Every structure is written in structure tokens, then in C-alpha cells.
Amino acid sequence: MGRQPCCDKNGVKKGPWSSEEDKKLINFILNNGQCCWRSLPKLAGLLRCGKSCRLRWTNYLRPDVKRGLLSEYEEKMVIDLHAQLGNRWSKIASHLSGRTDNEIKNHWNTHIKKKLKKMGIDPITHKPITSDQPTYDQPPSQKDFNRQENENTGTCPKNIKTTTTATTTTVAMPSSETNLDRQENKNVGTCPRHIKTTTTTTVVTTQSETNLDRQKIPLIPPTEILIPYESTTSSTSSFSSQSSNMILEDLKFLPNFDNWQSDFNMEINWTNDDFSSTLDYLLNDDDISDMNNTTISQDWSQVLEV
DNA sequence: AATGAACACAACCGCCATATC
DNA sequence: TGATATGGCGGTTGTGTTCAT
Numbered sequence: 548m549g550r551q552p553c554c555d556k557n558g559v560k561k562g563p564w565s566s567e568e569d570k571k572l573i574n575f576i577l578n579n580g581q582c583c584w585r586s587l588p589k590l591a592g593l594l595r596c597g598k599s600c601r602l603r604w605t606n607y608l609r610p611d612v613k614r615g616l617l618s619e620y621e622e623k624m625v626i627d628l629h630a631q632l633g634n635r636w637s638k639i640a641s642h643l644s645g646r647t648d649n650e651i652k653n654h655w656n657t658h659i660k661k662k663l664k665k666m667g668i669d670p671i672t673h674k675p676i677t678s679d680q681p682t683y684d685q686p687p688s689q690k691d692f693n694r695q696e697n698e699n700t701g702t703c704p705k706n707i708k709t710t711t712t713a714t715t716t717t718v719a720m721p722s723s724e725t726n727l728d729r730q731e732n733k734n735v736g737t738c739p740r741h742i743k744t745t746t747t748t749t750v751v752t753t754q755s756e757t758n759l760d761r762q763k764i765p766l767i768p769p770t771e772i773l774i775p776y777e778s779t780t781s782s783t784s785s786f787s788s789q790s791s792n793m794i795l796e797d798l799k800f801l802p803n804f805d806n807w808q809s810d811f812n813m814e815i816n817w818t819n820d821d822f823s824s825t826l827d828y829l830l831n832d833d834d835i836s837d838m839n840n841t842t843i844s845q846d847w848s849q850v851l852e853v
Numbered sequence: 854a855a856t857g858a859a860c861a862c863a864a865c866c867g868c869c870a871t872a873t874c
Numbered sequence: 875t876g877a878t879a880t881g882g883c884g885g886t887t888g889t890g891t892t893c894a895t
Binding site for chain 2: 564598602650654656658
């Protein structure tokens with residue numbers, strides 16, 4: 548007997564998450580902690596696969612997830628760790644506080660690999676590439692052959708072509724200088740993607756660090772995230788009787804999520820108990836009033852001003 | 854201004870390991 | 875002890891954005 552699918556595929560929504568779905572997921576986990584992912588979508592009122600919820604939470608919504616480009620130091624660590632561990636992204640990620648395996652994997656595939664190649668280093672073996680040695684990103688798999696076939700028959704997805712663009716000549720970048728990035732990319736003809744001023748509805752950039760892209764903050768405005776539950780819920784809904792503009796006021800006293808760990812002396816891998824106690828701390832009126840004296844982080848201030 | 858190419862990254866898929874019954 | 879459920883991992887794809895023409 549084969550394995551059951553992780554969820555009922557019928558009626559399950561796929562694709563990008565809406566802010567509404569994010570809110571539901573965040574609210575559910577804030578109120579209930581992380582429990583079994585399989586039943587979470589139903590309980591949270593989401594038409595999503597449990598697996599999808601888990602990924603969304605761990606890779607994007609979790610408050611201790613660091614966002615933005617990897618620093619030079621982090622990048623160096625990734626390269627070193629990759630040399631030791633290979634493509635074991637989760638292991639690599641465990642050495643980089645706040646970074647997810649998915650993020651590191653993406654960064655490796657889109658940035659670091661190119662840099663290493665440009666530097667004449669094989670990203671697989673981490674050894675210098677000899678001129679007579681062909682290099683492959685991956686050993687050609689059956690899928691690659693299928694892709695090639697698809698391309699030939701004109702049915703390939705549009706991004707197949709990106710798999711063959713190993714001709715880029717990007718060099719190691721001074722990561723904090725966007726104008727240099729721009730100049731450099733201009734010179735070598737590669738797209739300066741990271742220069743973009745984000746205009747999507749999910750991300751906002753600030754300039755609190757030298758690198759414009761370092762501080763991408765999930766733009767689910769706090770007013771959107773912490774939707775007050777209907778007044779029937781328990782003590783956790785201290786916001787329930789408040790109007791939305793009052794909630795905005797309250798949100799000013801929430802901690803800077805960037806400092807979530809240090810603020811609450813939390814481990815990176817928190818347990819449900821950790822989460823619950825932290826949640827209590829966050830939502831306890833006394834504690835909130837104690838936090839009146841704390842400085843609102845620049846990042847959140849900016850978000851709140853939006 | 855329109856269009857296609859190039860790109861980044863969020864999200865999905867399928868497999869594997871472990872837990873539970 | 876085997877079957878099943880669940881979570882985690884790595885590879886891959888899809889989509890939206892930006893840039894060049």
C-alpha cells in the first residue's frame with residue numbers, strides 16, 4: 548500500500564500566499580503554537596496543505612527569520628560550510644542564526660555559485676577549475692534530458708533557459724555598495740536584481756543599514772498581522788475590545804522582531820512552551836505597559852508610519 | 854511604450870527518516 | 875515488527891520584477 552498524500556489535494560490552494568492567509572496562519576500559531584501541521588490548515592481555516600503552511604511559517608513568517616541579502620561574513624561561512632557539508636542546506640543553515648535552508652540554497656544558486664565560478668573555483672568541489680575540465684552545476688540528470696527534450700519540442704517552461712546561462716561574468720561584489728553593484732552589473736551585463744526598490748505588497752525596504760536590501764521586512768503591516776480575535780476568545784485577546792487605531796497604538800509596544808531572540812532570551816529553535824510563554828509575555832497587559840519605556844525600533848517605527 | 858530576456862526567490866514536489874500505533 | 879503518519883530535506887519550478895532593446 549502506497550503512502551497517503553500529505554493532504555487532500557482537492558480544493559487545496561497553491562501558489563503565493565495572500566496577506567489574509569498569512570494573517571490566519573500567524574494568528575493560529577500565536578494562539579496555539581506549532582502543533583501538527585497536517586491538521587493545522589483545517590483548524591486555522593486555511594485551504595492549504597499542511598506542508599505548505601509549515602514551509603510558509605519556517606521560511607517566511609517566523610519572527611526570528613532574518614531577511615535580506617547575506618552579509619559577506621555569512622556568505623563566507625556558507626562557502627566554508629558548503630565545502631565541508633555539501634548541499635546539506637539545513638545543516639548549513641543551522642550555523643547561521645536566523646537564516647533558513649531555503650534562503651541559503653537560493654542564495655547559493657543565484658549568487659555564490661556564480662561568484663565562485665568567476666573566481667575560477669568549482670562550486671561543487673571548491674577546487675580551482677582547470678581549463679580542460681568541463682564544469683556542471685549538477686551532473687546531468689534524467690530531468691535535464693527531459694528538459695532538453697521539452698525545449699526542443701517547444702513545451703519547456705520559460706525559465707529553462709536560465710539553466711544554460713553560465714556565461715555570466717559577475718565578480719565578487721562589495722556587498723554594501725549598491726551603486727557599485729549597479730556599475731558592475733552594467734559592465735558585465737548582468738541584471739542588478741538586488742538594487743531594486745521593492746514595490747511588491749509583501750516587502751518593504753529601509754535604509755537602516757548600509758545595504759539597502761539588508762533590511763527587507765515582511766510587509767504584512769502589524770495592523771494586518773495581529774488581527775484581534777472576536778471578543779469571545781480568552782485572555783489572549785486583550786485587543787478585542789479595541790478599535791483598529793487603538794491596536795496600532797498597542798503595536799508600538801511590541802518588540803522589534805529583529806531582536807526577538809535577545810529581547811526574550813530565546814533559543815533559535817524554540818519549543819511550543821517557549822512560544823507560549825513568549826506569547827503570554829507579549830500579550831500580558833502588565834508586560835506591555837512595562838514595555839512603554841522601550842524604544843521602538845527604527846524598522847517598526849517606519850512600518851508603523853506607513 | 855512595448856516586449857522579451859534575465860533574474861531572484863517563494864513555493865512546490867517527491868523522497869527519506871523517524872515516530873507512533 | 876510492519877504499516878502508516880508526519881515532519882524534514884534537497885531539488886526544481888513558477889511567478890513577479892527589472893532591465894535592455
